[in-house]
Amino acid sequence: MKQLIWDTIKVFVIFTICTCLFYFGLRMMHAEYENYHRYDEPEGPSVKVFHSDQRVIDRFNILFRLGE
DSSP: OHHHHHHHHHHHHHHHHHHHHHHHHHHHHHHHHHTOOTTSOOOSSOOOOOOTTSOHHHHHHHHHHHTO
8 A cells, every 4th residue: 555655656746747847848949939030021132922913813814724
């Protein structure tokens, strides 16, 4: 009986430590990526992909004709 209680306490302590490590690891990753700006203006020679002078109907025509 005493061995069962001791094993239960060990499992509980190990589970608690692993849960805390996982939680604080997630918090550190969140803090790292919270400051990452995904929507900043690109630096360097960028090329505009979408030209607004082309009509949307023409783009759908090409899409259906070529299957892309």
